[in-house]
Amino acid sequence: MSTATTSPADRLVPGPRALAVSGLSILRRHPLLVVLALMVLVFQLTTGSFLDTGNLRGIATDAATLTIVAVPLALLVISGYLDLSVGSTLALGGLVAGRLAGQHQSPVVAVLGALVVGGAVGALNGVLCCYLGLSAFIVTLGMLTAVRGLAQQLFPLPLSSFGSGFAWLGGARVAGVDAPVVIAVFVLVVGALFLALTPAGRHVFAIGVNREAAYLSGIGVRRTPFALFVVTGAAAALAGAIKASVLDSAVSGTSGAGFELTVLTAVLLGGVALAGGSGSVFGVLLGVLFLGCLQNGLTLLNVPAFWQQMAQGVALVAGAALARFGPRLTR
Template identity: 35%
Template sequence: MTELHPLTSATVLARRATRPWWMLGGHAGLIAVMLVLVVVTTFGSDAFLTANNLVNVLRQVSVIAVIAAGLTVLMIAGGIDFSMGSNAVVTMALVAQLIAGGADTGMAIIVGLVAASAIGLVNGLVITFTSVAPFVATLATATLLDGLALFILNGMSVSAGEALYTFGNGAVLGVPYLLIAAAAVCVVLGLTLRYTSFGRNAFAIGGNEDVARLSGIAVARTKVLLYTLMGALAGLAGVMMLARLAAASPGVAGLTIELQAVAAVVIGGTALAGGKGTMIGTALGVLLLGIVANALNLLGVSSYLQQMAVGTVLLIAAVANAWQRRR
């Protein structure tokens, strides 16, 4: 069998990842699982297919969708950021404290987004120029940020009042503002991956970083920009959480949010080793996790079993991902 040149291989990976949208990126099996779950839950609970419940599910998954969309781009480029959830919690705490202290809402949000982007930039610089494994560096950052969030809140809940109530609980034509924001992020990042040189560079770096560097791609700059973007998206997710909850609480666990996002990305088919992934798959993964959580609640399943269910789904998806990659 003829062996492809490494650069040609990276190009092929990028082309495979940009299949026409109507092919759904080969996620027919995932869609089938979702349909089966919907049918089973519908028979088990009359409340599942009601408009209020469906809107609630979409509102709940919006924050995870923003983080998962960013992780998709980063994992395609061969990276990982386990600090995004914790970064979001820090942003939520910082913005809440600023608003509670009398700061203008818009200025508080800007400060929170800048701080979150700076955290992402630091992650990118450490990972790119010290050769520390992304998993280790960002997990350490996540631990640091969890403590920082508690320090900012001083261990107490801080209310943001009515400042972000409309954004967190309002809707236009029945569509929640949070969902619109999440959909916008997914669409923009999906188009970026498909139609821009930045997106193609991400696929090439994830496919083979050395070949990408030899082909003229500014690998270091691209990776730093990616991690900075992850920080900004984490900040947006934090603002969305604050808008939805109306308060920053020390009980919100950043690592739990992060693991849910990672699960959604892996379930959606993004390769853990990089070079492969679609935004459609991630969106389906986020929706599947949201439906699973909602279904278990409606069916009266214990919250402990819900965590086990998410872990089981992630493990199965990871095994299927690895099996498909070997094929």
């Protein structure tokens, strides 16, 4: 009697059925992937240039700053908190970096200055929310206005002409890839590894699911989200520095205006639960790409700006519906 044997290679390579099951599992967790693919197809058919290399590069560059902030904000939301001040922090970070660069400081000094300022804003949010127990929604909504007012007080006039040294942050290329995209990929990888492989990453989920149970298990229910507030603030300031470098200008009244809504939309579209406890970095990437492709495609079609804003609002509502009913549709 003979028995069939399989080599180690056969056991390592998944068969068609395993691949189908794996693909279906991904669609159940991330139904936005299907919507994104269909949207790309529609934009390509209607514009004829959506998938051109130059246009895709533009989408990636524009999405980079959003990704840099969306990943740490997603971790913060998973832990049960929220930061609505990221737009104002982005503006302040860009202004601080621009001022330092305009004073002929080293580009590294300019970026570090922005990181320190952004981290300080995040630390203040963290103290008020994590250690004093104030509502994250109310605190960060107040900080949105306060930080914007501080930026306008410190920098009442627009800043520009930061010098060629500072331009590397937004214009340099690494192995043919724009520097902001490289930074965004680094943030994505670090965020994914943090959630998947570190105890602190598991603590983020535990705190978001049940804060009291996490506390009784010995998890630092204050320390972990406080650190996420600091990182989110620093990331927003870094994104502001990148924007200032790309535009070679920064304006306190308009820089980052509405950015908090855009980044929160990307996070929620990516499947991160606003109540905390669930989400993934891959989902956040899908949310960022969805918004980037949507805005770019509508721009190519010459859709007016106010319709684009309406589309973003509809996308947020659609994302909520997709998160609610999408998994049922793919069963």
